[in-house]
Amino acid sequence: MDTKTFSYLYYKIRGYSDEDIRKESGLSEDEYPLFEQAMQALVEEIRGQQPRAEHIGNDFVQLTRYIYAGKSDQECGLTRPDAIKVRSGEIFPLPAVGKLNFQNLSLQDAIEQRRSLRKYSETPLSQEELSFLLWSASWARDFRSNERMEITFRNVPSAGSRHPLETFVDIRKVSGLKPGLYYYHPIKHCLILLSEDPAIQEAILEGCFRQEMIQNSAVNFIYTAVPYRTAWRYGQRGYRYLYLDAGHAGQNIHLAAEAIGAGACMIGAYMDEAMNDVLGIDGIEEFVIYIATVGKK
Numbered sequence: 001m002d003t004k005t006f007s008y009l010y011y012k013i014r015g016y017s018d019e020d021i022r023k024e025s026g027l028s029e030d031e032y033p034l035f036e037q038a039m040q041a042l043v044e045e046i047r048g049q050q051p052r053a054e055h056i057g058n059d060f061v062q063l064t065r066y067i068y069a070g071k072s073d074q075e076c077g078l079t080r081p082d083a084i085k086v087r088s089g090e091i092f093p094l095p096a097v098g099k100l101n102f103q104n105l106s107l108q109d110a111i112e113q114r115r116s117l118r119k120y121s122e123t124p125l126s127q128e129e130l131s132f133l134l135w136s137a138s139w140a141r142d143f144r145s146n147e148r149m150e151i152t153f154r155n156v157p158s159a160g161s162r163h164p165l166e167t168f169v170d171i172r173k174v175s176g177l178k179p180g181l182y183y184y185h186p187i188k189h190c191l192i193l194l195s196e197d198p199a200i201q202e203a204i205l206e207g208c209f210r211q212e213m214i215q216n217s218a219v220n221f222i223y224t225a226v227p228y229r230t231a232w233r234y235g236q237r238g239y240r241y242l243y244l245d246a247g248h249a250g251q252n253i254h255l256a257a258e259a260i261g262a263g264a265c266m267i268g269a270y271m272d273e274a275m276n277d278v279l280g281i282d283g284i285e286e287f288v289i290y291i292a293t294v295g296k297k
């Protein structure tokens with residue numbers, strides 16, 4: 001979904017005047033009536049969902065209590081999901097985890113100094129520093145696979161160690177790596193280049209409502225969730241855990257950033273449709289859940 005469409009729908013559903021909707025969505029006076037016509041069915045569909053949407057938070061909490069839980073797919077013996085998604089592209093190995101050594105800052109100082117940082121210096125991150133950030137929040141220190149279960153263990157906790165998160169890496173300023181969108185392979189500890197197209201980086205900025213830190217950062221981590229990995233074991237209650245798991249990744253990124261003289265800011269304000277489109281994911285079986293920007297102080 002492009003920004004025009006998003007803005008049109010957002011302001012329309014909120015009951016803004018036609019003139020305000022037109023301005024907010026950057027439509028010309030000529031374009032507007034046609035756009036309005038084209039959007040009519042979608043607007044009706046969204047309006048139809050609104051009564052549900054207004055209560056979904058409380059309904060979600062209430063209806064994911066254990067008393068409502070039926071047997072999970074795991075209990076029913078359904079095939080186990082894979083621990084990671086395989087994506088293909090040119091491979092870029094990262095500096096080995098065992099050789100990383102960032103010990104300048106005590107944990108106490110890292111926790112105390114952490115602030116959300118939204119402006120970064122021009123200094124690029126080194127590949128060691130990038131490797132360290134990925135190690136802290138995404139790296140799989142152990143991987144076990146058999147017919148009944150496939151599981152990773154990482155530096156962040158995860159309900160049932162299901163680790164439903166995947167990590168996309170939007171590289172802007174990292175020494176020796178070309179800017180582009182990469183996927184991080186948590187078992188092989190390498191990057192897989194998905195696209196060098198600058199339009200993708202522009203779309204990420206747009207998808208995050210043009211929050212400036214996206215473009216002056218050294219790197220943006222886009223975390224997606226694959227809900228079935230967790231729901232296979234926990235059913236609908238598993239959806240609670242996706243968001244908790246994402247929080248752990250965010251805090252480890254914050255603390256690891258402090259340890260390398262960088263700062264981070266988390267992003268929860270993004271257009272779901274646009275960000276899912278950028279990554280080529282469907283928003284149901286996999287969706288963007290959290291974004292972290294990181295750059296040198």
Ligand SMILES: Cc1cc2nc3c(=O)[nH]c(=O)nc-3n(C[C@H](O)[C@H](O)[C@H](O)COP(=O)(O)O)c2cc1C
Pocket residue numbers: 114115116117118211265266267268269270
């Ligand atoms: C779930 C979540 C979503 C956030 N989303 C945004 C965001 O979209 N844009 C932004 O500038 N900051 C965002 N932040 C950062 C908060 O604004 C920040 O943590 C808060 O103001 C407290 O400041 P501090 O982190 O420096 O203590 C987010 C933080 C969290 C935890």
